[in-house]
Amino acid sequence: MNKEIYIALMVSVLAACGGQENANSNQNSENQDQPTTTRLTAEFVRKPSKCELNVPDPDIRIIAHAADGTVNGIYKPDSNGKLDIATPAGASHISYVFINGSEIRLDTRLGQVSGDLGRIEHLDANLDSMCQCESFRLDPAELAADYPYHDLYLQGRKVATTSAIEQTFCKAPGKGYPLVDLWLKPRINNDQAYGALLDINGTQGTVILNQTLFNQPINLGVQLELISDQADISAYSTFANTAQGRLHYMTDSRFSKFYVFPGLHDENFVHAHRDIYFADNLRYGATRRQRVFAPEEEQNIEVAQNEYALQDAVTELQQGFGGNSAINYDFSHIGKDRAVMMMSVWGNDIYWNVLGPLTGTLPDLQMPADIEAILDSKEVIYLDIGSYGYMMPGGFAAWSKAIAEDSRRNDELRQAYFDNYDAEYLEFRL
Numbered sequence: 001m002n003k004e005i006y007i008a009l010m011v012s013v014l015a016a017c018g019g020q021e022n023a024n025s026n027q028n029s030e031n032q033d034q035p036t037t038t039r040l041t042a043e044f045v046r047k048p049s050k051c052e053l054n055v056p057d058p059d060i061r062i063i064a065h066a067a068d069g070t071v072n073g074i075y076k077p078d079s080n081g082k083l084d085i086a087t088p089a090g091a092s093h094i095s096y097v098f099i100n101g102s103e104i105r106l107d108t109r110l111g112q113v114s115g116d117l118g119r120i121e122h123l124d125a126n127l128d129s130m131c132q133c134e135s136f137r138l139d140p141a142e143l144a145a146d147y148p149y150h151d152l153y154l155q156g157r158k159v160a161t162t163s164a165i166e167q168t169f170c171k172a173p174g175k176g177y178p179l180v181d182l183w184l185k186p187r188i189n190n191d192q193a194y195g196a197l198l199d200i201n202g203t204q205g206t207v208i209l210n211q212t213l214f215n216q217p218i219n220l221g222v223q224l225e226l227i228s229d230q231a232d233i234s235a236y237s238t239f240a241n242t243a244q245g246r247l248h249y250m251t252d253s254r255f256s257k258f259y260v261f262p263g264l265h266d267e268n269f270v271h272a273h274r275d276i277y278f279a280d281n282l283r284y285g286a287t288r289r290q291r292v293f294a295p296e297e298e299q300n301i302e303v304a305q306n307e308y309a310l311q312d313a314v315t316e317l318q319q320g321f322g323g324n325s326a327i328n329y330d331f332s333h334i335g336k337d338r339a340v341m342m343m344s345v346w347g348n349d350i351y352w353n354v355l356g357p358l359t360g361t362l363p364d365l366q367m368p369a370d371i372e373a374i375l376d377s378k379e380v381i382y383l384d385i386g387s388y389g390y391m392m393p394g395g396f397a398a399w400s401k402a403i404a405e406d407s408r409r410n411d412e413l414r415q416a417y418f419d420n421y422d423a424e425y426l427e428f429r430l
Helices: 003-017 126-132 141-145 307-320 370-375 394-407
Strands: 039-047 061-063 071-075 082-086 094-099 104-108 114-122 132-139 150-154 157-159 165-171 180-186 194-200 206-207 233-241 245-255 268-279 280-292 325-331 340-347 351-356 359-363 380-389 420-429
Touching: 039 094, 071 245, 104 114, 104 370, 114 233, 114 394, 180 245, 268 307, 280 307, 307 420, 340 359, 351 359, 351 420
Parallel strands: 039 114, 104 351, 132 206
Antiparallel strands: 039 082, 061 071, 061 094, 094 104, 132 165, 150 157, 150 180, 180 194, 233 245, 233 268, 268 280, 280 420, 325 359, 340 351, 340 380, 380 420
8 A cells, every 4th residue: 555645645635724633532542452362264255236145255365464564474265255264473464355357445454363354245246147136116106196295215215106116126036025115205394204114025017005005103204303513414314223224214414304213113323424625625524323212302413523633633644754664643532432443545446445443553555466566557536534433342352343243144233332333534535
């Protein structure tokens, strides 16, 4: 990773924008102890983009790095995509590399070379032909007549009710179609929102959409009263955490109305986002997610406001210049109960994500010659850097353990560790 070039560009942007210490920065400490296991395990799979199906990926390459970032060893999973090796001697960091045609994706964990990485998934649209897809015709005429002052949303997307809806749904071989989430958003203030889950399995011909889908007490939506001390929140989102993934997802500006459906879903969430453009090529983002336990009560969402402290922390990275290939970083004072430093570069057919403890050293990460050649041929357009966490104790090690455990579930229902998300980042256009 030619981080000197990227960070030099970041520093030049920050210098033009200025920066100041933010008094809202919170002291934060974490336990950075790494797992004591003497083995490194993982499972690598590829997934089609249209259905839930895991295909073992034995072609992933795992790179062990020494403390200075040089290549310490190269490993591959077995034919089932599983990795189970002794902790690489002399290694301090681990990367895994996914190549799919012209696309390359790299993920690096700083300071972690043992323990379980979990099941690591990469999307591969070339596998979409393995999914069983069928076109369905949905007729909303009766629904439009029953609810003339509502807009219909199908899987989070607003659809017209003036004519039949042609929609393709996909499933994994031998499994049923996932439930389809629908909801009706009122156009009139103080009117009721309604949600439904449509089972299309076993249906033939045209599926009639009418009020019988929405007329039970469980279908009633609850409008959230969202309040925040931050006047510059740009958008809110709401959704349900389910075994099928996120359902009844809606996102809009802060001036819109937002609903959850507690009769249909046990776990509902609200997500708030702040966006600030310091320059055409520098954007700051802060996000906060929290679970909605009592939807009838006010939902007070406090989104982080450490934009200047984050700028200062990034600016300090330039102290690593002057012949020292390793750059020290410290994000421990930004935010509260965070766990992860994040740095990613991305562009056309390239994405490299580096994760590590909140304080540490970013080495000059090197790759085998053939991978370096691919990286040299790619154009990096963006660089993101920041920190995030879930307001849970244990720091990076606890986060890594929770991520691994969550990834090995047989459904999409996320564990309680991930209920409260808090993040800030700077995005640079290079």
